[in-house]
Amino acid sequence: MQKEIKSNSDVMSVDVVIVGAGFAGLSAAERLDSMGVSVLVLEGRDRVGGRSYSGEVAGVKVDFGATWVSPRHTAILDLAKRLGCSTTGQFHEGLNLLWMAGRRHTWTGTIPAVDSMDLEDLGRVQVALDELLAPIDIDAAWKSPNAEKLDSISFGEWLDQQQAAASTRAVMTMVSKVQWGCNPGEVSLLHVLRYIQAVGGLDHMLAVEGGSNQDRITETTQEIANRLAAKLGDRVVLDSRVRQISQDDDGVTVHTDSAVISAKYVISTATPEHRSYIEFLPALPEKTEGLTRTWPMGKLSKAFVAYDKPFWRAEGLSGEALMDTGTAFITFDVSPDDGPGVLMVFCAPRVYDGFDLETRRSRVVQQLVDLYGAQASTPIDYVDHCWGTEPFAPGGPHPAAGPYAVTSYGSALTEPHGRVHWAGTETAGEWAGTMNGAVLTGLRTAEEVAQRLGVEGASE
Known part of the structure; x- marks a missing residue:
């Protein structure tokens, strides 16, 4: 090579x-x-x-970067199959966990809610978001109807306009952190809409079964x-x-x-x-130079915590959890079929990357104890990767384009x-x-x- x-x-x-x-x-x-x-x-x-990069924890290969594929991702799936790689379904059986406002809750489905009022508000905001998605031109978002208006405010400002409840705001913040590597107030509403529409809508973006998170590549x-x-x-x-x-x-x-x-x-x-x-x-050209300045990469970090076995499954838990405070904000069960239990943990870089390895590990494990109980306090292995600290081409999964960046410079994405x-x-x-x-x-x-x-x- x-x-x-x-x-x-x-x-x-x-x-x-x-x-x-x-x-x-x-x-x-x-x-x-x-x-x-x-x-x-x-x-x-x-x-x-x-941004696809493999690591290992407790002898298990894991994805530090890009991880999941949807059944609709035919180009990457065809390539993987042709090269002899296989898929493994993302485990999601049982109850999911939600840590919100200092309390632990269980939930099922695609999007969490603490109670019926929370669910109603979240549904209301999602309906409003879906209405904005429909006319978005994913090939040229800057040409979409009302593009300038949608690009003039952040996703966070739009949530304010919708008078989103605190629980809804917390959920959308988690979505923003994992998708764009930033808080809702740092990313253009039009940019958010383009990305959500491009991947088949919010439900498909977040779903496991039938959605973007359905399968992992077995070999990474x-x-x-x-x-x-x-x-x-x-x-x-x-x-x-x-x-x-x-x-x-x-x-x-x-x-x-x-x-x-x-x-x-x-x-x-x-x-x-x-x-x-x-x-x-x-x-x-000036427009392309502007693109390089106004489409910064977001920041995101990942940790993997291994245990003797996936003990949470015996308790009827899926290993999927969301948290509104702390270092970690999402977990998934990525345990192999036979072997140790492994939790993939998404971490907020601002309260994570600047600390040494032992402190990062301690912070993550403590949150897992809050979620999964005392058994989570004794992992057999731990590894992490902070994408924002890479020496070459650092950054998270996607650009965090702020207000006005899409309409001003988006057309330079593909112009030779x-x-x-x-x-x-x-x-x-x-x-x-x-x-x-x-x-x-x-x-x-x-x-x-x-x-x-x-x-x-x-x-x-």
Whole structure:
């Protein structure tokens, strides 16, 4: 997988350079390679997968990053199957837990509520949200009816306008933290609507059975990327951060710390914010520069806590829980069929990332004790990953675009910069923000570039 490129005096030449070895970049590379187009994938990290990254706790492989697939995610599922990866259903049998206002409650279904009044208010707000979703153009949200008005306020301000009850506000805050890596007051209402509509609605976004959280990749999601990269072989180069991309009428020149590559086109899969990590000559258009400034990546952290067995199941609990205060705010049971019990825990980085490992562990375990009782106090293993502290391309699952950012700069998501085309899940319409969306954008940009290259059979 690692091609040796030793010095700036070594000038390689390929048809297309692809920046980033996540699902978008690897999918684009495979498609172009199948058309006879020569490609080189440059990855700044020492691994492939992007925001899909595997770890291990108590001998069990776990997903530090992207985790779930829906039955409707056919692009990533087809890719996984082709590469010999399988799926495991997300365990969700039994009662879910809710920790709200200092008290523990049980609930069932997709969205929690403490009592009938809470459920009524949550339903009212969801109906109002659904009414706003219907006309959203997921391919060009900035062209949607009332786009400027929807983009002028934050999701939090909209909840204020709806006079959402404290319980409803708490639930929507949890949704915002896990989806956009920020609080509702930090993200544009239009941005929220685009993402919810793109993944099939709020119920599909949050549901296990039949929804976005139905299945996990048994081998972990990064293993799909590992196997795809292995197929591409030395067309994938790790530890190769792109510093500069210059272009003229004849082609593109890509500079890394150790090499210069000549190409006809570039596909960049960097997130909107991380496009600014690269120097472009000529410079990016003003709108694209604005996109890099106003679409910052959210922040999210994950912990995995292992026990001798999934003891909560014997108590009729699903292992799924939501919490409105503290370090942890969501848990899921990701235990293997035979082996230890493992809880996946989403953590709020502002009260988590800055502490040492032992403090982080102690905080998470204490909240699990509150939820699951004294047995949770004696885990056999613990591991975590703080995405916001990564040295290269840090950030959470999705951009946290604030008010005015979508209507002002959203159109730059996919507008090519000369010979540079953009891919990555943020540039997707349908399934934006998912692994499925990432694969689809890789295939889309591969077809776009193949057409510009005049490759026979490329989509018009």
